[in-house]
Amino acid sequence: MKRKTHFQFKQFEVQHDRSTMKVGTDAVLLGAWAHVANATRILDIGTGSGIIALMAAQRTPSTTQIDAVEIEGQDAAQAAENFLASPWSERLHIHVAPIQDYPPSPPFHPYLYDVILSNPPFFINSQEPPNKRRHEARHTVTLDHASLLAAADRLLQPQGTLNVVLPYTEGLQFIDLAKQHGFFCTRQYSFRTREGKPIERWLLEFSRKERATETGEILLYKEKLEWSDSYVELTRDFYLKL
Template identity: 85%
Template sequence: MKRKTHFQFKQFEVQHDRSTMKVGTDAVLLGAWAHVANANRILDIGTGSGIIALMAAQRTSPLTQIDAVELEGQDAAQAADNFSASPWGDRLHVHITPIQDFTPPQTPSLYNVILSNPPYFINSQEPPNKRRHEARHTVTLDHAALLGAVDRLLTREGTFNVVLPYTEGLQFITLAQPRGFFCTRQYSFRTREGKPIERWLLEFSRKERATETGEILLYKEKLEWSDSYVELTRDFYLKL
């Protein structure tokens, strides 16, 4: 079967034939779930095809500027093409660099919201493709380095949002707290009721407060999407 080379959403299209990681549920979840509406400046770390940055652009003011950092040249080029083809090309900017070396090009230099669908496999079998390996495994960006970059680039009042698998997400919460980041929203995601949790959607803030919790299910029966998933993604999927 020929793999789909693009995804058509309600307000934009994402080509991903040159991207290391294809458009998937993780990115859609984070792009729809994170609170971005009031942000003036947003940073997407590891943008890939650019889908999370595009979703953020759809949900924010015409004055909101969005920087997207990507290590892989092919991915960055594809994200740039997707940005240019979107209605928000004038406020989406791609930067080809490791996040550890990234210097914001604008003043003020800090971000209200940082988003990332980061590498997450820590101790697991490596895939044979080098680009895919680095995109999925914490080789070029481990979680401590990611938190260090967020600490450097996030405003005092800002939020940092990630999507991670179950075990890695819990480890990330433990790793973040000694660095001054507290989990302020924590939503689980699973395919069906009674199935194990597959992903955590996590929001972090420098200010400690009660954690908002919730759950999103993909299906309610057979292949019918659940009410929680439909409500989250209705502004993006064509069939909703």
């Protein structure tokens, strides 16, 4: 069977045949869940095919500018093509660079962002996959979590938020590490396939201001393969069949 090279959403299409990581549930969850509506500038770190940046563009006013940073040239090239083909091409901008070196030297303006989004590498101590590009996308080789938090500290507005999606154990470790960098978890949602199953992912929002953490849960299925009400409500503006 021929492998699918693109993913069609209601308002845009994502080509991902040359991207290291294909369109998946993690990116869709974060892109739909993060609070972005009032942001003037958004940064997507490790954009891959560009799906999270595209979802942010759909959810924000025409004045919102979105920068996407990607270290892998082939992924960045595909993201740029996806941006150009979208209805929001004029406000989506791709930058090929490690986040540790972003923004580049002048004349690039040193923007501060209202929202930072990242579906970051998350495997810290696990077996490496044979594909080098996939290894670096999934394992904390080129972007460890301390570096991500340092970048957020450097690039966020004082009232800005950092939003990430991580597996269960890595997410809890990230919460503790974030405190060491002056960030507090202000939203924490669990995601699991169905009721009674272990938590598979955390959706996490961080701010420099400590306050009570908003908590919630998203289930993928309610019965057999029928999507749950919480997942449908979160993603209804994106999936074609909703």
